[in-house]
Amino acid sequence: MVVAVIALAAHPVTSQDQGMAPPWKPLPQDNGAPGLHDMLRRLGTTARLMHVTAHPDDEDGGMLTLESRGKGTSGVLMTLTRGEGGQNKMGSNLFDALGVLRTLELTASDRYYGVQQRFSRVADFGYSKSADETFQKWGGHDIALGDMVRVIRTFRPDVLVARFSGTERDGHGHHQASSILAREAFRAAADPNRFPEQIKEGLQPWQTKKLYIGLLCGFGAMTCAPENYTVKLNTGRDNPDLGTSYIQFAMQGLRHQLSQGAGAWTVDPGDRFSFYKLVDSALPNYQADKEQDFWDGMDTTLSGLAARLGSDEKAVPFLRDALADVSTKIQKASASGSDRNECARLLYGSLVELETAIARVRQSALATSPKDDLLLRLGEKRNQLNRALSLALQTIPQATLAQSGDRTPANSGDDPAGAISPGEQIDVHLSFRNGSRLPLDVGEYELTGPQPWVRAEEKKSAKQVSPGTDFRTNLKLRIPQTGVEYSRQPLYRHDPERDSTYQAYDPRYATLPFPPPVLSAEVKYALPPTDDKAGPQAAGRLNALVLAPSAGNHSTENISVVPAFSVMLEPGEQVIRNDHDPGCNVKVGVTYNLSAPAKGILRLKIPEKWRVQPEQRTIEFHQRSEKQEFQFTVFPASSKEGSTYIEAVLESGGRTYNEGYTLVTREDLDSAFYFQPALQRVSVVDVKVPSALKIGYIMGAGDDIPTVLQQIGMNVSLISADKLPGEDLSRYQTIVLGIRTYDTQKDVAANNKKLLEFVSAGGTLIVQYDTGVSDFNAGHFTPFPAQLSRARVSVEEAPVEILAPNDSIFQYPNQITQKDFDGWVQERGLYFMSQWDNNFVPLLACHDPGESDQKGGLLKAHYGKGLYIYNAYAFFRQLPAGVPGAIRLYVNLLSAGHQNNQRSALATPR
Numbered sequence: 001m002v003v004a005v006i007a008l009a010a011h012p013v014t015s016q017d018q019g020m021a022p023p024w025k026p027l028p029q030d031n032g033a034p035g036l037h038d039m040l041r042r043l044g045t046t047a048r049l050m051h052v053t054a055h056p057d058d059e060d061g062g063m064l065t066l067e068s069r070g071k072g073t074s075g076v077l078m079t080l081t082r083g084e085g086g087q088n089k090m091g092s093n094l095f096d097a098l099g100v101l102r103t104l105e106l107t108a109s110d111r112y113y114g115v116q117q118r119f120s121r122v123a124d125f126g127y128s129k130s131a132d133e134t135f136q137k138w139g140g141h142d143i144a145l146g147d148m149v150r151v152i153r154t155f156r157p158d159v160l161v162a163r164f165s166g167t168e169r170d171g172h173g174h175h176q177a178s179s180i181l182a183r184e185a186f187r188a189a190a191d192p193n194r195f196p197e198q199i200k201e202g203l204q205p206w207q208t209k210k211l212y213i214g215l216l217c218g219f220g221a222m223t224c225a226p227e228n229y230t231v232k233l234n235t236g237r238d239n240p241d242l243g244t245s246y247i248q249f250a251m252q253g254l255r256h257q258l259s260q261g262a263g264a265w266t267v268d269p270g271d272r273f274s275f276y277k278l279v280d281s282a283l284p285n286y287q288a289d290k291e292q293d294f295w296d297g298m299d300t301t302l303s304g305l306a307a308r309l310g311s312d313e314k315a316v317p318f319l320r321d322a323l324a325d326v327s328t329k330i331q332k333a334s335a336s337g338s339d340r341n342e343c344a345r346l347l348y349g350s351l352v353e354l355e356t357a358i359a360r361v362r363q364s365a366l367a368t369s370p371k372d373d374l375l376l377r378l379g380e381k382r383n384q385l386n387r388a389l390s391l392a393l394q395t396i397p398q399a400t401l402a403q404s405g406d407r408t409p410a411n412s413g414d415d416p417a418g419a420i421s422p423g424e425q426i427d428v429h430l431s432f433r434n435g436s437r438l439p440l441d442v443g444e445y446e447l448t449g450p451q452p453w454v455r456a457e458e459k460k461s462a463k464q465v466s467p468g469t470d471f472r473t474n475l476k477l478r479i480p481q482t483g484v485e486y487s488r489q490p491l492y493r494h495d496p497e498r499d500s501t502y503q504a505y506d507p508r509y510a511t512l513p514f515p516p517p518v519l520s521a522e523v524k525y526a527l528p529p530t531d532d533k534a535g536p537q538a539a540g541r542l543n544a545l546v547l548a549p550s551a552g553n554h555s556t557e558n559i560s561v562v563p564a565f566s567v568m569l570e571p572g573e574q575v576i577r578n579d580h581d582p583g584c585n586v587k588v589g590v591t592y593n594l595s596a597p598a599k600g601i602l603r604l605k606i607p608e609k610w611r612v613q614p615e616q617r618t619i620e621f622h623q624r625s626e627k628q629e630f631q632f633t634v635f636p637a638s639s640k641e642g643s644t645y646i647e648a649v650l651e652s653g654g655r656t657y658n659e660g661y662t663l664v665t666r667e668d669l670d671s672a673f674y675f676q677p678a679l680q681r682v683s684v685v686d687v688k689v690p691s692a693l694k695i696g697y698i699m700g701a702g703d704d705i706p707t708v709l710q711q712i713g714m715n716v717s718l719i720s721a722d723k724l725p726g727e728d729l730s731r732y733q734t735i736v737l738g739i740r741t742y743d744t745q746k747d748v749a750a751n752n753k754k755l756l757e758f759v760s761a762g763g764t765l766i767v768q769y770d771t772g773v774s775d776f777n778a779g780h781f782t783p784f785p786a787q788l789s790r791a792r793v794s795v796e797e798a799p800v801e802i803l804a805p806n807d808s809i810f811q812y813p814n815q816i817t818q819k820d821f822d823g824w825v826q827e828r829g830l831y832f833m834s835q836w837d838n839n840f841v842p843l844l845a846c847h848d849p850g851e852s853d854q855k856g857g858l859l860k861a862h863y864g865k866g867l868y869i870y871n872a873y874a875f876f877r878q879l880p881a882g883v884p885g886a887i888r889l890y891v892n893l894l895s896a897g898h899q900n901n902q903r904s905a906l907a908t909p910r
Contacts (some may be wrong), residue, residue, distance in 0.1 A: 029243075034242075035387075041069075061112070061254055070237075071295075077115050080174065082123070085826060103119075112254075129851075159211075160185070161294070162214060165179055179214075187280075230277050231278070261771075322353060348527045350385055358375065393440070418560055421561070430523070439467060445524065447475050484561055487518060490509040520546060562593055565590055567660050568678055572676065575712055579688075589627060604634065648679075693734065694715050695714060695734045696732040700742075765867070809889075825877055829872040841859065842856065843860055
């Protein structure tokens, strides 16, 4: 696979840079008086906590919210994978596109928890039953461990909290692995001989003080009370600023994870406990049977930063008194009640003193490692002071991308207003209202960002902004043609269906959810002096992300840099029969993102000895957001079974474009672009297809099976679930229920009797897996008694036994052998039946290592004149991946019960 990798910028990204981005859309609890209370609480502690989990939705959101919003702790959630191997309850996107969606969902949850987010480069490759299998898929411990060590050395937590125990009671092998790695990383991060390349980059070893593992008792509920816990945290306590309890507020955040089915999850009021056990400590002579919280035995006050330096404190003799003065002013600000102006004056005085202390620490002879840690914590307090000041002054800046005629989307509501491209000039409106009773002396203001080209034409300055008046200005910026980093997702896989680890487009961003925001606006200001120490220097900073007015579901969206052209082969995967017409159609979709007209040449790169018509197409675009589709016909060189790639390449204005990008968003989420190379994987499959067979497909949670069936020449029609009551099912020989249909389409459950009548009249019904086990069993959807279970076979290479080799399903129209189970991806199957009536015949058996046979993955029963088939095998993954044997077997399932009518209608070469 060809992937366009951007050139690395020359400047490093510091830990402070990675944590400074303000939220895209602050919650009500982060603004006004509640937001100020939250910032003042954070200013009172230097505690830093890192929580480690395996997947999105694993996190102990109640604990994180209690620590962050209840105690002011700075937190980071490290989720090893992005959940890309799971099932999607919201649509058909799977693998890496699902990973981008779940990253957006998780970062939306993080806003409620009040924490930052980090990931590793290992992927969710599907359900795993052991840590051993997990590490085997991840290529050992070192990829995930190295990323965890990097985050520890960058974030420098005082406490490391693993969600899971690292034992078999965690269930999922990824869960077990996440805690095993946390135990290793606790000591490895402090060892300069572990991952020494990070030390060469400038990171310093860091020894976290305590390590805890989770003792799960249900989802945050007091369903058990383990005796061996060290810390017991009540997340059910109410917080007046949140208007609810910590766990309930966290649940509001978790409900954004809709692809996980979390939209309806709730927690009742009342006590809820999280239990954690201390398993390692680097505190000298520290022992504890029971603790009040994670911070027992540690001084996490601002003044305590001097004492924790030990003998190194002599290098900064001024620090203890300076921090004591800052702390005193912050405490007075917290006690100032509703007098926000007095609060602002005190906070501003704290900021001036803190800036002076930071400058002196930088110039001191303090050793590198303690200096880095001290500057990290002092820098965080400076950022928090600036946010608190902005809230106390009731002065919240806004920076908005101007929507001139050139930047108005061509298709209102469908196009990303925040997508900017090289060569474009943009205008940014910067404004704020001075909501205080104090005049603000505005100094310089400018556009800032992590890329070196992000600089305003010049730094501007303004005069005093009086109380109750507005500050407004415009800033212009031209995006250069070269040296620009695109807003890609940080990681990619060459083969998402098979690779279990990622590569990084840019190593600096490998553990981030997304690259840092492209554009921010900064205003420097001063308050009138009240004493000699609080002088007129512009110590205050107002920061605002530059957002774009949106014509879509959001009022605004963030800014992303994308190429002028998006080039995508649609769909990204194609399956063709080896006996099919030698020509196959290839469609290339091109979208333009600039306003000036442009021309170019579009070509396909094809495998050796293949042919394409036409050889090239001349393209011409006239306006921003314009999309055109171009057709090519590709002629394979041979009919040999196998897979290869076709690449689309566009040349325009002396530049080459060979990747496409798709906006991933939802009304309740931020937005991000999913980049993918302009490739189409073509799988040539030896499969016989009965062309006269008419198939009706009722989509469930969404999958790409119908697309593949149409590509190989089968007659497939989609049946809308809500139109099922009036649909004439006699038009079809076979009807298929897509994955999770009973879970997601209530009209199907309500009309199940009609489906069974279709079977009784002579049709074939194929029901694919559902995850709502209790609802499925209570619904009695099967024609004869059967019990669905959560049993699965997660090892895709697990041997499969054909239990009824003479059954027509293994004979017509394709001969099925053991070889047809080679090359499967991710898993064999999920949600097998555990019990069934004697009318059902099990057709296949398989099992994970060390387990007994699962025979409930493919069951067949004659019902009336027709055939009912329950299928738990993961064809929804195999068919889009072009797995030949799975395609042949699926075609046979569709043909089951109709072989006598179809034998003379097998599709033949044209």
